[in-house]
Amino acid sequence: xxxxGIIGDFFRNLQNEICxxxxxxxxxAKFKEDNWERPEGGGGRTRVIQDGAIIEKGGxxxxxxxxxxxxxxxxxxxxxxxxxxxxxxxxVSLVIHPNHxxxxxxxxxxxxxxxxNMWWFxxxxxxxxxxxxxxxxxxxxxxxxxxxxxxxxAYYSEYKKWADEYFFIKHRNETRGIGGIFFDRLxxxxxxxxxxxxxxxxxxxxxxxxxxxxxxxKNRTKSYNEQNRQWQLLRRGRYAEFNLVYDRGxxxxxxxxxxxxxxxxxxxxxxxxxxxxxxxxxxxxERTLKSLNIGNTWGL
Numbered sequence: 001x002x003x004x005g006i007i008g009d010f011f012r013n014l015q016n017e018i019c020x021x022x023x024x025x026x027x028x029a030k031f032k033e034d035n036w037e038r039p040e041g042g043g044g045r046t047r048v049i050q051d052g053a054i055i056e057k058g059g060x061x062x063x064x065x066x067x068x069x070x071x072x073x074x075x076x077x078x079x080x081x082x083x084x085x086x087x088x089x090x091x092v093s094l095v096i097h098p099n100h101x102x103x104x105x106x107x108x109x110x111x112x113x114x115x116x117n118m119w120w121f122x123x124x125x126x127x128x129x130x131x132x133x134x135x136x137x138x139x140x141x142x143x144x145x146x147x148x149x150x151x152x153x154a155y156y157s158e159y160k161k162w163a164d165e166y167f168f169i170k171h172r173n174e175t176r177g178i179g180g181i182f183f184d185r186l187x188x189x190x191x192x193x194x195x196x197x198x199x200x201x202x203x204x205x206x207x208x209x210x211x212x213x214x215x216x217x218k219n220r221t222k223s224y225n226e227q228n229r230q231w232q233l234l235r236r237g238r239y240a241e242f243n244l245v246y247d248r249g250x251x252x253x254x255x256x257x258x259x260x261x262x263x264x265x266x267x268x269x270x271x272x273x274x275x276x277x278x279x280x281x282x283x284x285x286e287r288t289l290k291s292l293n294i295g296n297t298w299g300l
Contacts, residue, residue: 002194007112008064008090010198012045014110014205015062015092019047021209022060022096025216028053031060036259041067042088046262050269054220056099059265063258064090069115070256076185077115085116089256091123092205093249095266096212101232102219104129104136105177105239106212107266109249110205112198119194121201122184124159125208126167127215128177128239130232132288136215137178137298143211144181145300151200159183164294169242174292176242184248231285233272240267 019031029052037043044063049055069079069087079085091111098105110123127140141160148155163182168175181204186197243250243266253263279285 002198004088004090004112004114007198010202011062011064011090011092011110011112011205015045015047015060017206018092018094018208019049019060021213022049022055022058025213026052026055029055034262036262038065038067038257038259040257041065044259044262046259046265048265052099054098054100054103054216056097057269058094058096059262060092060094061262061265062090062092063262064088065256065258072255073113073115073252077113077118079116079118083116086114087116088114089252093266094208097236097268098216098220100220100222101130101224101228102133102222103216104219105236105268106208106215108205108208110201111249112201118187120185120187121197122186123201123204124163124180124182125204125211126163126177126180126182128235129288130235131228131284132178132291133219134298136218137296138300140178140180140211140215141298141300143207147203147207148181148200150203151196155183155200156181167242168294169238169246171245172238172241174238174289175294176239176292178291178296178298230272233270234274234277236268236271237273240271243267 023030029049031047031049034046036046042065044061046061048059050057066088069085071081073087074081091109093109095107096105105128108125112121125144145156159181160179163179166182167179188194250263279289
């Protein structure tokens with residue numbers, strides 16, 4: 001029988017697997033580990049890698065926290081605020097910021113919650129290229145589509161749409177990147193057991209290295225100039241805006257008294273905000289901006 005202990009063990013091992021794969025791909029930097037405890041219950045392992053051959057900054061976090069269910073989570077779970085119930089949350093969250101403008105930023109999160117007698121999974125993977133390459137976008141979405149279709153023919157289209165809508169920077173009227181898949185509140189019903197939901201989440205988590213490492217290798221040797229680098233910093237600014245204004249994981253961590261350093265690990269080491277920056281007409285930068293919209297099928 002799947003329970004929070006088995007799920008937590010998988011997430012711990014997933015963190016180990018991903019960190020080892022990223023260190024090998026980078027070839028220079030190593031992760032530094034910081035173990036922390038949450039006063040109200042639980043804690044986690046924050047692992048950060050910096051100043052590598054290809055990874056400028058990245059973090060792969062594991063956490064398992066528990067205690068008295070906060071009001072905002074009760075509301076999400078449909079539990080009356082007056083009712084006192086325990087909660088448990090565990091998962092892996094990662095963000096990788098490369099130093100190369102043609103290697104994309106990637107984010108993944110896989111998580112499990114219990115609140116009272118209720119349980120559910122959430123998570124997803126999304127890609128934020130500084131410059132959009134349609135071949136890379138097709139590869140990325142095809143890999144996710146294959147993972148989803150191992151478990152349900154409906155998953156990819158549903159969760160891609162959810163990602164398009166979720167990773168949308170409303171105040172900029174643009175998507176954060178090329179999307180991916182996003183899902184939340186995957187619980188049990190007549191069609192899916194906890195084992196089936198967990199199998200899907202395991203597949204998503206285990207697909208990370210097979211998806212991201214080829215994108216690193218394909219792009220890491222491309223030449224680039226200072227204009228490309230400055231554009232990369234501008235796009236990182238957009239990334240930071242989304243994470244600070246809209247991201248549910250950031251809000252959950254801060255509102256449950258999580259460890260601030262670990263929560264804000266997702267922010268880039270350097271970013272720019274130029275006033276009213278306009279991309280040159282017919283440039284790579286303008287083409288990227290024109291692709292930052294909801295509903296692109298990427299040829300699939």
